[in-house]
Amino acid sequence: MSPVDASLRDVVDALDAELRTRDVPDYGGAVNGLQLANAGVVRRVATAVDFSRAAAEGAAAAGADLLVVHHGMFWGGAQPIVGPAYERLRTLLARDVAVYASHLPLDMHPTLGNNALLARELGLVPDGGFARYKTIDVGVSGEADMETAEIAARASAFAARWGGALRHTPIAPGRRTRRWGICTGAGASSDTLREAGERGLDTLVVGEGPHHTAVDAAERDVTVIYAGHYATETLGVRAVGAWLESRFGLPWTFVGEPTGL
The missing domain is CATH 3.40.1390.30 (NIF3 (NGG1p interacting factor 3)-like)
Known part of the structure; x- marks a missing residue:
């Protein structure tokens, strides 16, 4: 050109x-x-x-x-x-x-944003927001009816393309995702897990999060899939x-x- x-x-x-x-x-x-x-x-x-x-x-x-x-x-x-x-x-x-x-303007953009595009990569269709910050929803959320392990497998393939290794909290055999949320980057926190409970989400896909979020997630019966801060952004x-x-x-x-x- x-x-x-x-x-x-x-x-x-x-x-x-x-x-x-x-x-x-x-x-x-x-x-x-x-x-x-x-x-x-x-x-x-x-x-x-x-x-x-x-x-x-x-x-x-x-x-x-x-x-x-x-x-x-x-x-x-x-x-x-x-x-x-x-x-x-x-x-x-x-x-x-x-x-x-x-930063956040790009995270939340409906077509160019990290969160909307990660949902598309995983075959998920957003119908709402997630990860509230002040007056905005940084992330996205939606409904599904698919095995949680399949979402993890798709996220793993995506992460691998960018040099990352997927991590996730335990996924019981046959567990299905009904309501999910996505927040790329440092998306797992006490606030997002609390919000997941308030919104009735059972699965979160994030970039990364501190150790305690895995403990909190188990107690809230939420699966957290850590797909990598770099990869998801x-x-x-x-x-x-x-x-x-x-x-x-x-x-x-x-x-x-x-x-x-």
Whole structure:
């Protein structure tokens, strides 16, 4: 595909509008939207789950002018730009690569979002939300009538494609899923398990969760399938890459950096 010149401002405005970047609440450190500018032109896009040195170098190697990530540059407040932080920025500035981040706005998007796309991967059809955060449902939920072991098998195949290994709480032979919920990334918590009980869910598919969630799940008679934080969040950024190509004609590439987690 021949290079297409798109204005960085036009690309950012389109992403902000599609993802409702200014409207969706998020954690304070997320800083959704354009995080690093370039000279103002985009000809090629790179996407990655995490902002990292590998992502920066991968974007530069691909000749990208814009890097779109799910976990952005800022999370822990002000920090000195030294060591790895400096190396990331040095690579991006040297190659004039802009950075755009979308966390919860991308998680919850109805067509480009991690949760909706994971449901599709597993053959599940959402009919509602899940994983309430402030005024939004980050995840999705729905009805089914299938063996829980089959959902786990599909999730295992998906996780394996991204270098992950599936884990889940015990699944009794013949157990069936009637009401399920999905929350990608760090989706298992005391809050989501409590919400599962309130919504009458019997199966949760998440990225990861702390040890105590497996104990809590057993007491609540909820099966939790841990499909991997990284794997479950590869979906959204790749969908954004395809969306930008469709919208602006921009070629794109995904920079993979599996963590196994």
